[in-house]
Amino acid sequence: MNATHAFLAAFTLQVLVASILYPAWLIHYVRDWARDFGSERLAQVSPEADHARRVGRIVSIYRVVAVVMTLLGLMLFAWLFNDMDRPGWLVDARKAVALYFVLQMAQLIFLFLYASARHKKLDAELPEAKRTATLQRRGLFDFVSPYAVLFAVLSYFLFVGLEFYLDLHIYGNTAPSRESYMAIGNVTMLFAVFAAAIYKLLYGKKNPLVTHEGRLHRIAATLRVAVYLAIASVWFFALVETIRSLHLEAWQPFAFSAFIVVTSLMLLVSLSAPRRPETGEPLRHSA
Secondary structure (H helix, E strand, O other), X not given: OOHHHHHHHHXXXXXXXXXXXXXXXXXXXXXXXXXXXXXXXXHHHOOHHHHHHHHHHHHHHHHHHHHHXXXXXHHHHHHHHHOOOOOOHHHHHHHHHHHHHHHHHHHHHHHHHHHHHHHHHHHHHOOOOOOOOOOOOOOHHHOOOHHHXXXXXXXXXXHHHHXXXXXXXXXXXXXXXXXXXXXXXXXXXXXXXXXXXXXXXXHOOOOXXXXXXXXXXXXXXXXXXXXXXXXHHHHHHHHHHHHHHOOOHHHHHHHHHHHHHHHHHHHHHHHOOOOOOOOOOOOOOOO
16 A cells, blocks of 8 residues: 555544544534533523524534534545546645644634633622532543553653654754754743643643533543544654654655544543543532
């Protein structure tokens, strides 16, 4: 199988996983969220019927968008398949994958922004109440295996070593190049963003609209996603650098599509993981 056919196979999986399987699962997850994790305070400001109506409306819109994205992906595949012997196909394939990825992420960003705006509105409508909480202090390793975190950190330093090795021993430079420092800087910034998100999730303000069990479930799922996505990202950058050093640029579109498929499956596996039993002291409210 050459690079072109490998890319077309990976792009087909990208359409299937990111535009069909993931939206279908996300719709199921959103529908079940309030029933499984909605607190009594959520019911005060958003009765079940009203919540179901709002969720149904946004789910209908998201389902239509997902269908449109699937059809667009199939059209892109047909166009790329018919023109794969044309000069300049590789450049067009890179652009097509990047553009389709942006569109796939746009629908998720929209859902996130809508959920954030809705949360702020409901939070502002909550009746004032004195709340006391007793909760066992939890850290990252209560939710994510320390071996996964160690592997993420090790992957970062391996990437730094790879950049220096390629510059000094493959490209023959006398010192690390500006491009290497930029690549290391990009990965460092990515890890810093993940670290900040993890810290805020663990020690930031609690959401009064969800139950204690719901908060633990969300923290566990999100932390797994953050750690595994950090690992996948740094290895993807390393793969791209290796492909470039071996002058196999034709494999870059395949690498990008494969990365999207892998990360989408990681999201599905992480967020679909069963709830872990609660062993800490439960959260207590007093009004």
